[in-house]
Amino acid sequence: MSDNLLLQVENVTKTFRVQGKKLHAIENVSFALEPGKTLGLVGESGSGKSTLGRLVLRLLDSDQGRILFNGTDISKIKKKDLRALRRDMQIIFQDPSASLNPRMTVGDAIEDAMEIHQIGTKAARQARVSELLQRVGLPDEVKYAYPHELSGGQLQRVGIARALSLNPKLIICDEPVSALDVSVQVQVIQLLRDLQKEYNLTYIFISHNLAVVEYLSDEIAVLYLGEVVEQAPADELFRNPSHPYTQVLLNSILKIPERPEQRQEMLSIQGEVPSPLNPPKGCPFHPRCAFAMETCRTIKPEQRTVSEGHFAACHLVDQAAGGLHR
Amino acid sequence: MGEPLLSIDNLHVKFARSEDEVYAVNGVSFSINENETLGIVGESGSGKSVTLMSSIGLLKENGTITAGTANFQGRDLLKMHRKQLEDIRGRDIGVIFQDPMTSLNPVMRIGDQIMEAMLTHHYAGRREAYDRTLQLMHEIGIPDPKTRFRSYPHEFSGGMRQRIMIAIALACEPQLLIADEPTTALDVTVQMQILALLQDLRRQRGMSVVMVTHDFGVATNFCDKIIVMYGGRIMEVAETDHFIRETAHPYSIGLKRSIIEIGHKGKEILPIPGATAAITEEPAGCPFAPRCTYASARCLQEVPELRPFGTDHQIACHHAEEVVSLVR
Numbered sequence: 001m002s003d004n005l006l007l008q009v010e011n012v013t014k015t016f017r018v019q020g021k022k023l024h025a026i027e028n029v030s031f032a033l034e035p036g037k038t039l040g041l042v043g044e045s046g047s048g049k050s051t052l053g054r055l056v057l058r059l060l061d062s063d064q065g066r067i068l069f070n071g072t073d074i075s076k077i078k079k080k081d082l083r084a085l086r087r088d089m090q091i092i093f094q095d096p097s098a099s100l101n102p103r104m105t106v107g108d109a110i111e112d113a114m115e116i117h118q119i120g121t122k123a124a125r126q127a128r129v130s131e132l133l134q135r136v137g138l139p140d141e142v143k144y145a146y147p148h149e150l151s152g153g154q155l156q157r158v159g160i161a162r163a164l165s166l167n168p169k170l171i172i173c174d175e176p177v178s179a180l181d182v183s184v185q186v187q188v189i190q191l192l193r194d195l196q197k198e199y200n201l202t203y204i205f206i207s208h209n210l211a212v213v214e215y216l217s218d219e220i221a222v223l224y225l226g227e228v229v230e231q232a233p234a235d236e237l238f239r240n241p242s243h244p245y246t247q248v249l250l251n252s253i254l255k256i257p258e259r260p261e262q263r264q265e266m267l268s269i270q271g272e273v274p275s276p277l278n279p280p281k282g283c284p285f286h287p288r289c290a291f292a293m294e295t296c297r298t299i300k301p302e303q304r305t306v307s308e309g310h311f312a313a314c315h316l317v318d319q320a321a322g323g324l325h326r
Numbered sequence: 327m328g329e330p331l332l333s334i335d336n337l338h339v340k341f342a343r344s345e346d347e348v349y350a351v352n353g354v355s356f357s358i359n360e361n362e363t364l365g366i367v368g369e370s371g372s373g374k375s376v377t378l379m380s381s382i383g384l385l386k387e388n389g390t391i392t393a394g395t396a397n398f399q400g401r402d403l404l405k406m407h408r409k410q411l412e413d414i415r416g417r418d419i420g421v422i423f424q425d426p427m428t429s430l431n432p433v434m435r436i437g438d439q440i441m442e443a444m445l446t447h448h449y450a451g452r453r454e455a456y457d458r459t460l461q462l463m464h465e466i467g468i469p470d471p472k473t474r475f476r477s478y479p480h481e482f483s484g485g486m487r488q489r490i491m492i493a494i495a496l497a498c499e500p501q502l503l504i505a506d507e508p509t510t511a512l513d514v515t516v517q518m519q520i521l522a523l524l525q526d527l528r529r530q531r532g533m534s535v536v537m538v539t540h541d542f543g544v545a546t547n548f549c550d551k552i553i554v555m556y557g558g559r560i561m562e563v564a565e566t567d568h569f570i571r572e573t574a575h576p577y578s579i580g581l582k583r584s585i586i587e588i589g590h591k592g593k594e595i596l597p598i599p600g601a602t603a604a605i606t607e608e609p610a611g612c613p614f615a616p617r618c619t620y621a622s623a624r625c626l627q628e629v630p631e632l633r634p635f636g637t638d639h640q641i642a643c644h645h646a647e648e649v650v651s652l653v654r
Contacts, residue, residue, distance in 0.1 A: 044513035045484075151601055181369040182540065186584045186597040208513060211588045238588060252514040254543035255587055260567040264547045266522035269515050272483055 005068075006169060006202050007033040007056065012065035012075075014048075014055055014226075021277050025051045026062075027226045033219075035169065036196065038203040040217030040234065042210055042249070046273055048226035049206045053172040056204065057089050058082055069170075087117055090168040094175035096159035100147045107133075107143025110162045117166060132161040136191060153184035160191065164199070174206045189216065210253060214238055222246050225276055225284040228303075232310035242312040245285045283315070291316055329400070331502055331534050332381075332419075333357035337394030339373070339380050339558075349605040350376045350389070352558040352613075355632070360501070363528065363535045365545030365566075368555035369581075371602045374538045377555070378504055382419055383411040398502075417447040420495030424507040426487040430479040436490050437463070437475030443497035462493040466523060485516035489523065496527060503528070505537045509544065521548055542585060546570060554578045557605055557613025559629075565638040574641050574650050577614045612643070620645050620652075 014026040026048045033039050041049040054060040056067060058074060067075040074085055093099050100109050107129050114125045130140050136157040147155060156176060163171055173192065177185040193216060195201060207213050213220060214234055221231040222243065230243040241247050248269060257263045271288040274280055280287050286296040295315050303311040339351035351373040358364045368374040379385055381396035381403055396403040398419070403411060415421065423429055431439055437459050444455040463471035466489040479487055488508065495503060505524070509517035525548065528535050539545050545552055545566075552569045554562040554577065562575040573579050580598040600617040612618070615625040624644055635641040643649065 044515065153601055181602065182542075183369060183581060183584050183598040184601060186586060186595050189586065190595070190597065210514075211586045211590065214588055215586050215591050234591065248515060250588070252518040253588060254518075254541070254547045256542050256546050256582060256585065257570050260570050263566070263570070266525050266548070267518055268522050269519055272485055272516065273513075 004034055005032050006035040006070060008066070008068040009052075009056065010066045010068070012052075012055055012062045012067060014051060014060065014062050018277060023276050024226050024279060025276065026055065028065075029221075029223075029226075029228050030065075031219075031221055031228070031231065033170075033202055033204070035202050036200040037218045038196070038205050038216050040213035040220040041204060041206045041223060042208065042213050042220060043223035044208060044249075044273055046225070046276055047223040048276075049223050050174055051226075052223070053091070053174055053204055053206050056170075057091060057172060058085065059091075083117070087166045088169045089172070090163035090166065090170070091172040091174060092156070092159050092163050092176045094178050096152075096155040097147050099159065100155070102147055104146075105143060106145050106147065106150070106158050109147075110143070110158065110165055113162060113165050119166070128165065129161075132164055135164070135195075136161045137187075151184075152180050153188060156180065156188050157191070160188075160195070164195065167199070168201070170202045170204070172204045172206070175208070176205075177212060178207065178209065185212070192216065210249060222249070225273065225279050227284060227313065228311075229285065229314070230310075230312040231303075232306070236307065236310050240306065240310070242306045242310070242317055243285075243314050244289045244291055244316070246312075248288070283313070328360070330357035330359050331362075331398070332536075333397045334377070334381055335395045335397070337377060337381065337396070338392040339376055339385065340390050340392055341386070342388045342390070346606045349607075349609055350558050351380070352605070352609050353629075354394075354555075354558070354560055356553055356560065356563065358502070358534050358536055360534055361532045362551060363537070363549045364551045364553065365549030366536065366538045366553045366555060367540065367542055367545045369540060369602055371557075371604060372555040373558035374555045375506055376558075378506065378536060378538060382415050382421065382504065383408065384415075384421075413447065416443055416495075416500075417449065417498045418500050418502065420498075420500040420503045422488070422491045422495050422503070422505045422508050424510050426484075426491040427479065429491060430487060432479055434478070435476050436479060436482070437471075440490070440493050440497055443494045447498050449498040458497070459493075462497060465527070466490070466493045467519075468493075483516075484512055485519060488512065488520055492520075492523065492527070496531075496533075499531065499533075501533060503533055503535045505535060507539055508537065510540070517544075524548075542582060543587075554581075557602070557609070559609075559613055559642060560632055560640075561614065561642055563632065563640040568636070568639045572636070572639070572650065574635055574639070574646050575643050576618045576620050576645075576649050579649070579653060580617075580619075620649050 010030050012026060012029050016023040016025055043049045055062050062075050066073050110129045111125045129143055133140055133142055138157050177188050205216050217234045220234050220237045221228045224245050230246045241250055251267060254264060282298045283296045283301050286292040301313045301315045303313050304317040306312050306317055335355045337351050337354045341348040341350050354377050366374045380391055391404055440459045441455045444450045460471040468474050509520050550566055552564055552566055553560055556577050561577050573582055584597050598617055611626040612630050615621040630642045630644045632640045632642045635646055
C-alpha cells in the first residue's frame, strides 16, 4: 500500500517558543496522500494549517514525527541536500505579489527558478516561460510586465506558472484564491483543477473556505488548535460531519438561499478560539462545545473511527453506531 | 412610510491618478428607510464603498465628488462643512470598518475610547458616559467590563476588537449604522457571532444598517434589501426575497452562478469571462457590457437607467426581460 503513496506524514509535532512559553502549533498530525490527489486542510486562524504546509515543504523543521516523500524520510535530510527535493515540491501563496520581486519582470521571475536549478539553456528556458504563460491563460506579452502592472488574478496565474516551471509532483496551495474577487476565484480554481488532471499533480489545498476546499479535495482534514479533529473523504465529511467543531464550521457558512424560506437566522456560537499558548486541557474544543461532558474537560479524545476512512477525535463518536452519538 | 432616513441622489465621484482619472461612482441613487437593513454588494472597483464613504465625508484625498446630493434627515451631507459632518458622524451615523485596528487608538484604554465617543459629541456627561460604557461593553459581549475597561486594543482578539468598534459606533445611539465589510477579515465562526450581535443590536434599537460587502451569502441572509453595483453604477435593487426568487441582471446572475458553495463538487461552474477594469473615460454604455453574454450594440452606446422590474425590484439592463426568460 505504502508504495502507492507520494506523501506520508506520521505523528508530526511542532512547537514554537513564544515569550518563554511553548506554543503547540502542530500536535501529532498524520495523513497520507496518493499521487494525483488533493488533501484539503481547513481551519480558522491559528489552527496550524499553514504551519503544517511549511513543515511538509521543510521550510520549517518538525520536532517529532516522520515525513515520507516517495518513501524517503525528508524530515531528517540535511539542509544542503534539500535542493533536489525543492524541485518536486512547490508552493502557491495567498498574495502572489509578496513572493514576486517588484523589480523583476514576470518572465524573469518564472525563469529564475529554472536557472537556480540549472535546467536547460537560456533559450530553452525562455521557450518554457512562453509555454507556461500560455498554459495558465496569460498572453505572451505578460513576460515583459512588472508585477504591479497585473491584476490579482493575473498575478496568481504567474505564481502558478512559476510553481509549474520545475515540473513538481506536489504543490502546496496556501489560500490561493482568498484575496481574489469572486468572479476571478472560479477561474483560478478551475485552472488548478485542470492542471492537476493534466500533470497528475498532488495538492495540499489550505483554505478557510470550506466550499472551495470541498470543490477541489478528495480528502479533508479539519484542524483546530494544531490538531486534526476530523478527517474523511470529502463527500463523506459533508454528508456526515461528526466532530462538533466541524458541525459548527458548517453551520457558520451563509449560503445564498435558493428560496426565501431558506434564509438563515444568525446563530449564536459560544466563545472564541483559545490561545495556542494556553490551550485547554482535555479536548481542545470543549470550552466551546455544546455537547461537552465531564470527560471532555480532562481526557483528550483519541481519533475514533466513524466509518471506513473517516475519523473524528471526539468522545461522543459512537463507533458502533457511526457518527455523533448524542 | 414617511421620509427615507438617508437618500443619495445622482452621486458622481472621480479619483485623480498620476496619468488619468478614474470614474469611480457614476450616477448612483438610492435611499434607506428607518429600521431597514440594506446590503450593497459588489466586487473590488464596483464603487460600493466609495459611494457611502464619500457621502459621509470620508473620501480619500485624491477623490472629488463631481455631482449629487446625500440627504440625511432633510439636510444635504455633501454641502456641509467638515465640522458639521464630524458632528453627525459618530452621533447620528455610526461607522464600522473591516479592520478595527485602523480606527482604534493603540495607546488608549478601550473604555476611554468608548467614553470619548459620547464626550466629544456632548451626548453624556462623564459619570453617565462611564456607566453607559460599562453597559455597552456588557451588551456587546465583553465579559467583566470594569476590568476590561482598562485594557488596550492589542490585548483583544480580532472579533473582540470588532465588538469594541461596534460599541464606539453605537455609543451615541445613532439612527444609522454604516458597516463597511465588517466581517471580511474574520473567521467564519467569528463572522457569525458578529452578525448575530449586529442583528440583535439593530432589532433592539430599531436602527437602520447599510452593509457594504463582497459576500452574497452575508448580504442575502442578513439584509432586507440588496443593491448590486458594478463599475460605479447600480445594476439591480430588490427586496431580498425578490432578489432570491428572481435575480434579473446578467451581472448578478453571473456572479451568483460563479460562487462556489458547499455541494458544488463535481458541478461545472461558469465563471464570468474577463475581469473588472478601472473606468478611465467618461462612461458611455453599460459598464458590464464588455463582459456580458447578452450585450448588444445598444449596451455599448447607451447607459441603461435603473427602471422598475416587477414589484420592489429595479434593474439597469436594456435586455432584462429577454435575459430573465432565457434564464428561466
